[in-house]
Amino acid sequence: MRPLEDLTTPVRAWLHRFAFLLLVGGAFALMLVGKADGILVERARTTVVDAVAPILDAASRPVATVADVLREGRELAVLRAQNAALRKENARLKHWQLVARRLEAENAALAQLLDMAPEPQTDYVTGRVIADSGGAFVRSVLINAGTNHGIAKGQAALTGEGLAGRVAEVGRTSGRVLLITDINSRIPVVIESTRQRGILAGDNSDRPKLVYLPEEAEVAVGQRIVTSGHGGVFPPGLPVGEIVKAGEHGVRVRPFADWNRMEYLRVVDYGMPGILMTREDDYSARIAAATGAPR
Template identity: 50%
Template sequence: MLEPRKNSVAHLATSFKILTRRFTDLALVGAALGLMVMGRVDVALIERVRVTTVDAVAPLLDALSQPTATVSIIIDRVQKHIVLDREMTFLRQENDRLKHWRNVALHLETKNQKLQKLLNFTPDPALNYISARVIADPGRVFVRSMVLNSGSSSGVREGQVAITGDGLLGRVVKVGYQSSRILLLTDINSHIPVITELSPSRAILVGDNYDRPQLAHLQAITEVTVGERIVTSGHGGAFPPGIPVGKVVSAAEGNVRIQPFVDMSNVEYVRVVESGLSGFLPMNPNFLKGDKNP
């Protein structure tokens, strides 16, 4: 009886093993399919979670970024205010200085008026200006002159003084209807009554066709220093007084040379001065032709 039982047990064990193998294979295949499906499902889920998280955090990031931009704007404005405050301080100081000098000028003007009344002083005639442009510079060996685009039609006449913003340039010697010619102070025919500011001493500024005219007819006891300013004296009624002419650049052995304030090589616009003075004699036409003799 034991043999039939053993055979049946063995048969059952064999059947169980075969069944187990089949189900195991199916389970493994199902697990593999499940993992594949779950992998795809997880990727989509992760993507959805990521998008949802970004959407949720975006307002927070925006709120955090706005204070940063606001702080940057505030810092920039503070820096600008600091610069403006410094500039305002400088401008206030400069304004205070200008007010001081204005008060000094008004005080001196009042004092000057009182002194003029005491001396019965007759003021110089008022100056009128005619603006003109240099259109030609026909300087030759013996004549240094310039041609202006204004003539008698603009009120220019012979004997008027030509100046720039730097000082004296020369005087008008020939006038046409729409043009005029000025003789430069460096020309050999130019003789201008001047006065030294520091000495003060009268003299004649004599042109010699060089860039630095000579100061002549100084008093023997006069000591002219280098750097001293020279202005027109107004004597003889030819030039208004006080027009800046130049400064002394050399004073060796009585040969005093002046450097004009006006750069003759760089003149574009000129102001012709009408002062009401009439101290000029008519210019000899031979002067403009290069003849050095009157």
């Protein structure tokens, strides 16, 4: 055994010393073979891959299994957290449901006691936003619903968050909604917490102005703005936005409606034409009232 080790020691030393050069030479030789006979190299590579593929597949299965287990564990933890949050939210919503039912019963009893006139029946049509003005001087969108669907000029257009605008033009199958940020938009509103009245005036920016407030008005950032119901345009209480700036340069309001994600609008008929009734409509209404004919 000892003489054999003495013979192999110089060979091992020589291999350690010239291993890098041997690898470079082998790689260079493979490149030359690949250039000379590409089909042969491709067949050899395919053969090697076919031989190694079952081994790699067998080795990858435990790794994939462990990865699936870890992913399911993370998803289970997330689901548990979401479940706990949903339980809390459900309990909170049940509480507010009980409060709402009690207030509804009290409101009905008081309305009956005062012989109060009931609120008018509301109808609505949901339309998809198919185009917007995209101009610098107009803030409006086009929806795929018109007179054939029951939409009329002056009706309120709402998103899930709040008031978006009103119907300014209407055709048979389409309607144009003037947004509350347009320079031609003027909406009577109140500050929800203080009940102080004002006008929300659009100026083609994303933050319309709150004007014509009383001098003693208490304005603070974060206050909610809702419709006041004056002018017969919109009913009171529709959410509009919240104050984001109040100072010497005026009061600015951030609307609840998100224009960048506006895909559908609900056009609601509150039966309040108000100041939006045109002269032709007013003339037709007077003629119908005088002759007893339907409008």
